[in-house]
Amino acid sequence: MSRDVTLLWALRSPCAFACPHCYFGTIEEHKTAPPDRAGVLSHLARTDLSLAALTAFARTLPGSDVQRVVIAGGEPLDWPGALEVVALIKDAGCEVVIATNGIPLTRPQVTERLVDLGVDGVSVSLDHADPEVNDRMRPSRSGRFGYHDVLAGIGALRRARGSRRAPRIGIYTVVTREHPQAITEMAALAAESGVDYYVPQPISLPPDHALAARMCHTPGDVAAVGAHLDRLYRHPQGLALPDSSYVHRFLASISTQDSGKVPGCFGGARLFFIQPDGSLWDCPSDRRIAATPPERRRSIRGADARDLFADRPPCTDCMLFSRDCVNMWPLMGMPRLLDVEVAR
Numbered sequence: 001m002s003r004d005v006t007l008l009w010a011l012r013s014p015c016a017f018a019c020p021h022c023y024f025g026t027i028e029e030h031k032t033a034p035p036d037r038a039g040v041l042s043h044l045a046r047t048d049l050s051l052a053a054l055t056a057f058a059r060t061l062p063g064s065d066v067q068r069v070v071i072a073g074g075e076p077l078d079w080p081g082a083l084e085v086v087a088l089i090k091d092a093g094c095e096v097v098i099a100t101n102g103i104p105l106t107r108p109q110v111t112e113r114l115v116d117l118g119v120d121g122v123s124v125s126l127d128h129a130d131p132e133v134n135d136r137m138r139p140s141r142s143g144r145f146g147y148h149d150v151l152a153g154i155g156a157l158r159r160a161r162g163s164r165r166a167p168r169i170g171i172y173t174v175v176t177r178e179h180p181q182a183i184t185e186m187a188a189l190a191a192e193s194g195v196d197y198y199v200p201q202p203i204s205l206p207p208d209h210a211l212a213a214r215m216c217h218t219p220g221d222v223a224a225v226g227a228h229l230d231r232l233y234r235h236p237q238g239l240a241l242p243d244s245s246y247v248h249r250f251l252a253s254i255s256t257q258d259s260g261k262v263p264g265c266f267g268g269a270r271l272f273f274i275q276p277d278g279s280l281w282d283c284p285s286d287r288r289i290a291a292t293p294p295e296r297r298r299s300i301r302g303a304d305a306r307d308l309f310a311d312r313p314p315c316t317d318c319m320l321f322s323r324d325c326v327n328m329w330p331l332m333g334m335p336r337l338l339d340v341e342v343a344r
C-alpha cells in the first residue's frame with residue numbers, strides 16, 4: 001500500500017465557542033441529555049483520551065500509511081497537549097493542517113510554535129463578513145471574543161510566518177440558506193486579509209435538528225448558491241479554492257434529499273475519522289457511522305497506526321451520499337489548497 005491516508009482527527013472536545021449548529025451539539029442540550037449513541041460528538045469531553053494515550057498513538061505514525069493529519073475538535077489549540085501531539089505527527093513526516101476558531105492565534109507562543117513546528121496549514125473558521133452576524137453564528141461562551149479577534153489572530157500568524165511559505169493560512173466558512181451571499185463576501189474578506197486559501201462549505205445538520213429548517217439548504221436554494229459559487233470560481237481573487245468539481249458536489253448535496261451514490265468513495269480507503277474518545281471510523285458522516293456494524297468498530301486507544309491502516313480496501317462506491325460528505329473533498333484536496341502559489 002502507498003502512503004496515502006488522510007486522518008481527520010478531532011483531538012479534544014472542549015471549545016470556547018458555542019456555535020448552535022456545531023457538529024458537537026451544545027453543552028446545554030448534552031447536560032440534560034448526554035449522547036448515548038456511537039459516533040455522537042459532545043463538547044462535554046467526558047470520554048476524551050488522555051495526552052498519554054494520544055501521544056502513544058502518534059508515536060506509531062512513522063512507517064505507517066498516514067500521509068496527512070487534519071487536526072480539529074473541539075478547539076485543538078486551546079489545549080496545551082495539542083502541540084505536543086502535532087510535533088510527533090510532524091516528526092513522523094506527515095503533513096499537518098489545523099482547524100481552529102482563530103482565537104488562540106492571538107497568543108504569540110501559539111503562532112510562533114506553529115511556525116517552528118512547520119505546520120503545513122491553518123484553517124480558520126469565520127462564517128460571515130458582518131461582525132455581528134458572524135458573532136451570532138459563532139458566539140464565544142464568555143462573550144469576550146469574536147470576529148475582530150479572529151482577524152487579529154490571522155494577522156498575527158501571517159506576521160509570525162514572515163517570508164516563510166508555511167503555514168499556509170485559510171478561511172473556512174459555513175454557508176447557510178439564510179446567507180448565500182456569504183460565499184462571495186467571505187472570499188472578498190479572505191483576499192483582503194491576505195490568506196492563501198478559502199473553503200465555503202454547506203451547513204450539515206440532521207433533519208430533526210432545531211435549526212435545520214432555518215439554516216439547511218433546500219433544492220430551492222440551488223440557483224442562488226450556484227450563482228455565488230460561479231462568481232467565486234470566476235473571480236477567485238488570488239485565493240486557492242477546492243478544485244472545480246467541488247461546485248458540483250456542493251450543489252448536488254443541496255439539490256438531493258440526502259441520498260445518492262458516491263462513485264469510488266475514499267471513506268475507509270484513504271480517509272478515516274478519529275473521535276476525541278479514540279473511536280476510528282471510515283468517515284465522519286452520520287450515515288456511514290450509523291451503518292458501521294459493532295464488530296467493525298475500532299479505536300486508536302492502544303493501537304498501532306502501522307497495523308490500523310495496513311490492510312485497507314480500495315475506494316468503492318458508497319450509497320450513503322449526504323451533505324456531510326461534501327466537506328471531505330477539500331480535506332482530500334489539501335495539496336491543492338496548500339501548494340498553489342498565490343499570485344496577487
Ligand SMILES: C[S@@+](CC[C@H](N)C(=O)[O-])C[C@H]1O[C@@H](n2cnc3c(N)ncnc32)[C@H](O)[C@@H]1O
Binds near residue numbers: 072099173
Ligand atoms: C467543529 S470545528 C472544530 C475546529 C475549530 N474549533 C473551529 O472552530 O474551526 C471544524 C469546522 O466544522 C465547521 N462546522 C461545525 N458544525 C458544522 C455543521 N453543522 N455543518 C458544517 N460545518 C460545521 C466549523 O465551522 C469549523 O469550520
